[in-house]
Amino acid sequence: MKRKLLGVIDATTYHEDLEDLLTHRSLAALPFAGRYRIIDFVLSNMVNSGIRSVAIFPKMTYRSLMDHLGSGKNWDLNRKRDGLFFFPTPVVDSDINKIGTFENFAANLDFFYRSSQEYSIITNCYTVFNMDFKPLLDWHIHSGCDITEIHHEDGTPMEMYLVKTSLLIKLIETRNETGYTCMRDVVLDPEHQYSICSYVYSGYAVMIDSIQNYFSTSLNLLNSDVWKQLFIKEQPILTKVKDEPPTRYLKGSAVQNAMIANGCLINGTVENSIISRGVKIGKGAVIKNCIIMQKCVIEDNCYLDSVILDKDVKVEAGTNLTGTARDPFVVRKGTKQGALMKS
Structure with missing residues (x-):
């Protein structure tokens, strides 16, 4: 072969x-x-x-x-x-x-x-x-x-x-x-x-x-x-290796049915979501049914449901972003979402 x-x-x-x-x-x-x-x-x-x-x-x-x-x-x-x-x-x-x-x-x-x-x-x-x-x-x-x-x-x-x-x-x-x-x-x-x-x-x-x-x-x-x-043990899916510390879960954080990669800082609630490397989720923030890509920052008291954040997105404190399963709310790479841009 x-x-x-x-x-x-x-x-x-x-x-x-x-x-x-x-x-x-x-x-x-x-x-x-x-x-x-x-x-x-x-x-x-x-x-x-x-x-x-x-x-x-x-x-x-x-x-x-x-x-x-x-x-x-x-x-x-x-x-x-x-x-x-x-x-x-x-x-x-x-x-x-x-x-x-x-x-x-x-x-x-x-x-x-x-x-x-x-x-x-x-x-x-x-x-x-x-x-x-x-x-x-x-x-x-x-x-x-x-x-x-x-x-x-x-x-x-x-x-x-x-x-x-x-x-x-x-x-x-x-x-x-x-x-x-x-x-x-x-x-x-x-x-x-x-x-x-x-x-x-x-x-x-x-x-x-x-x-x-x-x-x-x-x-x-x-x-x-x-x-x-x-993801089969005998046939592994290989990817680029990145050496990063384990994710840190602060007191008061809550995670349910989620995939969270290394290097994150979780200080809020995450449910039914996929969180990539190096993401920071602030105190009081709620993340549901979301895909959050690498190095995004979600500040305190945000609410995100059915959202896709591309890499390096910043969501400012108090922002609400909501999509649906058929039409998720997408934020492009490197942009900023503020509290006045609620959806």
């Missing part, structure tokens, strides 16, 4: 419904579950499946993503041979919602020429799941398929494809003659000349494509049954 499968992660997708959270970052770098980024799931799945060469194709606003992944050390991808590769796409006007656009790959075709892996798996960057790709590769080889598309058991295409690297190269090279712009075009063409197979994945999987979807999926992690399907 070590040298058979090449990982290719398309990180170019932009969903307009997530605009408030993507102003300063790519979708792949969207914080999730208090200490992870969305891309950690598919990248960890690849590493846990024995993949040792992973190419990431980001597009614009990828500084946050590169800062998070670095050399790939936390995923054991900082190696002399193979490892982690970044190929920012030069194609500005490419279709932002097509996974594995051949025009993006063509700009770095020499990478595929040099790859020693016989097969390639092409994935999106925004699916929250925990999957072992080894059975998929075995099934693909034994089935004699040219292209295998992964579907969830509910019938939804997961925008992930397994193909021989040599065939991928051919599809990239002949894109102008065939008119195929991405793997999906090949699969949907009724006149294609390839053997197309469907592999059914039956585990937990959610594709993050809207604020409401992001909000509900995040808070669903507070359900232990969901958590256990994603």
Whole structure:
């Protein structure tokens, strides 16, 4: 397996419904579950499946993503041979919602020429799941398929494809003659000349494509049954390691059914919420059904319900912010909410 499968992660997708959270970052770098980024799931799945060469194709606003992944050390991808590769796409006007656009790959075709892996798996960057790709590769080889598309058991295409690297190269090279712009075009063409197979994945999987979807999926992690399907001891979800002190809970604070990362200072009430690293919650503040990202400051006597605070947000004392499960109140990164801005 070590040298058979090449990982290719398309990180170019932009969903307009997530605009408030993507102003300063790519979708792949969207914080999730208090200490992870969305891309950690598919990248960890690849590493846990024995993949040792992973190419990431980001597009614009990828500084946050590169800062998070670095050399790939936390995923054991900082190696002399193979490892982690970044190929920012030069194609500005490419279709932002097509996974594995051949025009993006063509700009770095020499990478595929040099790859020693016989097969390639092409994935999106925004699916929250925990999957072992080894059975998929075995099934693909034994089935004699040219292209295998992964579907969830509910019938939804997961925008992930397994193909021989040599065939991928051919599809990239002949894109102008065939008119195929991405793997999906090949699969949907009724006149294609390839053997197309469907592999059914039956585990937990959610594709993050809207604020409401992001909000509900995040808070669903507070359900232990969901958590256990994603965070499996034998297949850990890896992320950037940050050395921070434990969270401090001051006298009078109260926490119920919440995920709270390291380095926080809690002096209020937190219920059914996810709190990221370094967050400060003041005395008398009440946080319910919220996602609070890194280094936010919530001052005394605030009330927040169904709110998403992006990183480095300050909520001034006495402020009330209220959203709903279908329409959470979103505060963009680095902004300030005052008591006169009640919702």
